[in-house]
Amino acid sequence: MSQDNKGIKVKVQKFGNFLSSMVMPNIGAFIAWGLITALFIPTGWIPNENLAALVDPMVKYLLPLLIGYTGGKLVYDTRGGVVGAIATMGVIVGAGMPMFLGAMLMGPIGGWVIKKFDSLIEGKVKTGFEMLINNFSSGILGGILAIISYLAIGPGVTALTTALVAGVEWMLDVGVLPLTSILIEPAKVLFLNNAINHGVLSPIGIEQVKQTGQSILFLLEANPGPGIGILLAYCFFGKGTAKQTAPGAAIIHFFGGIHEIYFPYVLMHPMLFFAAILGGVSGVFTLSMLGGGLLAPASPGSFLAILAVTPQGAGSYLANIAGVLVAAVVSFLVSVLVLKTSKSKEGNLEEAAEKMQAMKGKKSSVANAFTANETTDAELNPKNLKHVIFACDAGMGSSAMGASLLRKKVKEAGLDIKVTNTAISNLPNDAQVVITQEELTPRAKQKVPAAYHISVDNFLSSPKYDQLVSQLKDGNNSKAEQRSEEPIEKNSTTDSGVLPKENIFLNKQFSSKEEAIRFAGQVLVDGGYVHSSYIDAMIARDQLTSTFMGNDVAIPHGTEEAKADVIKSGVTIIQVPDGVDFDGNKVRLIFGIAGKAGGHLEILSAIAVTCSEMENVEKMATAKTVDEVLAIIGTSFEK
Template sequence: MTTTSPAQTRGGARVAVQRFGTFLSGMIMPLIPALIAWGIFTAFFIEKGWTPNAQLATIVGPFIHYLLPILIAYLGGHLVYAVRGGVVGAIATFGVIAGSDFLIAQVNATLPADNQLGEVNMFIGAMIMAPLAAWTMKMLDRLWEGKVRAGFEMLVNMFSAGIWGFVMAIVGFYPLAWLINGLMNVLSTAVNWLVETNLLPLTSIIIEPAKVFFLNNALNHGVLTPLGLDQAASSDAGGSILFLLEANPGPGLGLLLAFTFFGIGAARASAPGAAIIQFFGGIHEVYFPYALMKPILIVALIAGGMTGVTTNMLLGGMLRAPAAPGSILAVMAQVANNSYVAVILSVVLSAAVTFIVASIILRASRKRDLAAAELGTDSFSAAVSQTEANKGKKSDALSGLRGSASAPVAESAATGTAVADREISNVVFACDAGMGSSAMGASVLRNKFKKAGVEGVTVTNKAIANLDPSADLVITQQQLTDRARGVTPDSLHVSVDNFMNSPKYDEVVEMVRRQRGDA
């Protein structure tokens, strides 16, 4: 059982990118309901909407130009310095928005009336300015912490936050607005160039492997979502293809179907259920372990992803707003007007191409996999070892997939099974966003405790960033264990390769049952 005792490990660049992506995700994911609401307003009431309404359409512009960036700013500031950071971050971000509008107005004054620049929506500005303002506020508060006379704390807190928000709003109005406008111009130009030169499908070479290794959030929430929202707001079609680069459920479905027909052992048995959860539930994480069992299958995911992007480019497929979670239901709910055929084809064709390529790979290695299974070799460990052998050297990323512990817990002399060195009463499933796959795993373990008659144990799910010392045992997917251990070093940690049905759940139940019996 890969249960680890408290220990600090170095996660390297992979963990750093994951942590950065999680922070960006923390600013975007809670706002998905607001993005959905904006998408509905757009779908119904703009000039080319289903039921055009000039009066209600006036909500669309201010919604995306002011409300969404300010909400992002508040969440970003809150992640750094709670409510105080959220308030200061929102104030500072409003300075960036106003500064951008001022710059655009200055440029438009020199341009003809029929060639005016549009607004720059400050999503990236909010994601930069709000955490900066909150962090600097936190540092300032430390300067006079414990030095304020009793009775004056509220006065100092209120005025210091107001004054610093004022200062940061001015900083946002002048230098930062100029920098963000320039950055948005560069990024938009780069995306337009990729589209015009038909090179946008090449982004799948980065996105698909990044998804499997949980490194996609920095790219998706840091670049694609802000650019997609800006593009959707300024597009005559009211949508953007960028929302489909990462959310397309087709490649994952194709991979899981290939395992359903041509896999072996536990992977084949669990693939049909995983396909339903991935395609309809939108929890893409469930197909990651299947790709990691045989990393060459990432080629199949890339091929499928490129097929989907190409289809959308040729036929004009796009979404009005981000589809989250990446369920086919969420995707179809956000399809821009007149794009249904293109989007459906992109999902079907990407799934078909991934299925064909993955099937060829699985069939080609079937004899070797069956021989390994007959020898009792764990297919996952064998695949990792074979990949390292093919590479010709050890790989930190592949070695980390085994979830090996840096310091195992004590073993019972009587049974030889792992035991915990602390009482387990609070079990937390943790994943990147704290929903979806971790909620599913928590439900599975909760039911196992109930069937085993174990009482007094709470099982919850959280985002890794929200973990706290109250967690006695933290369960994560193998690629995320290093990050979880860094947040709660005093907790016990269990790594699993699949939240749906890991044999380690039974070991956890037995470990806790023994604790209760011993007590």
């Protein structure tokens, strides 16, 4: 893909996310309107003429105003929201149908206009006149925008919607409506789903409900069938973390209505776009054949929400349920075919999730189309720094080694700064400095966005450690003995065989890293350190982020969830003189790890310090006896 095409894709993703961000906070209002519609209109469950009077004002005024206010607020906080709502009122009155699309346009424009005005007069308003200027400027500019939207935007959007209605009716007449899934399903990953669903399909669907009592258009985007089919395929035929997390994601998607939870699974295997598209086409075709449709939008796109706004009658329920099931079955079968026949290595779920987050953007940058504000990383403040945290997935392997190395450097520098390690999921909200592998940094930033983040590609010999210590010395002159959050004392666990001689293997050969990891895991199982299920967790952890540490060293260990499979702390050292490939990196020393209550940290610290010097790695990789290996580490943990 060319750079120009990539740039266009990014812009579309940001724009789609911006439109989605205007709708999502107001889903509760859509639900309220949908339930009132389903219950009280003449074709509803309990028709009531008085209560049905709420339906039109809510869809004509309440929902567009909420969208317009939210759009303006995204651009320029509350002040932008107020002007955005005023501007939206003009397009509401100037149109003869619900103006969701007009609100998505005028709300952000209102916020942008008042923001530009405030920037022009900044520093020019005399003291005491701020409130007067603020109120009059928002009122005058909002009023002007309302008039413009009444005279031009409202009629323009009405004409566009009328043309779209005609197009949809034509598609229904000739039977090609299912083909809309070719556009709708990929658009979800670009976060254009809410713009399509509520900006285009909902207004047309509302007009159809007035004429026929229901509309199939409410199910074109909201059908959870394509997504649940993909997730179920991962449940049975996925691998590693993707397979482990798919069941939970399936429940959230199908019953919670959060469609975006399956996007990372599609991004891991882009061919799954075809599964989503074919599932969508099949579902819409089934709905068309059986006469399916809803009384109001199903927001969010949950199966329960679909049932709640399904018209009365067994036929309607049969049609809608069939539309969901057929879409799910087709999507599942295509997904299974993709997963079983794909020759490419299964992608990284965490990486795919981060790609999705990059598409979504942060709240502060979601309005990039209208504002230049961007979120910047926190700055390092050496004078107030008291704690540095290394973080990895499980918090017991790579992060422990990195923390050991930096703790040594910090102590040698005479700095009174605590250095500890933990799992990313356990990072405290007040974390000051967080160090992670490059692949995990986006996840750590999401967990603690206010912290200063450092990415390293090599936990054993990163130059960033020395850079950080130098920065800290410049800003912190205090000298005190280095503290540890969890002091490790030699105890019965450590002394009773964390690393007996039987756990050290020389001159091994492996055809793949998976074979090597499974060998290390079996050693831990045979030694009574872990349950057998820990081996699969070691494979899953390496798939999540490579356990290659640099300097020809790898430290395979389980995921955070697998800590329950650890019986006691244990370590195995495996020498592979000819090396084994770890994602393009040659590994000659493998340290298999299982940690229980910190019992492995002392030896892990010794390994980290030893392996930070390539000379020591070379000696261990060529050692002829187990005793030589233990001597190079510098301490013995044999019973």
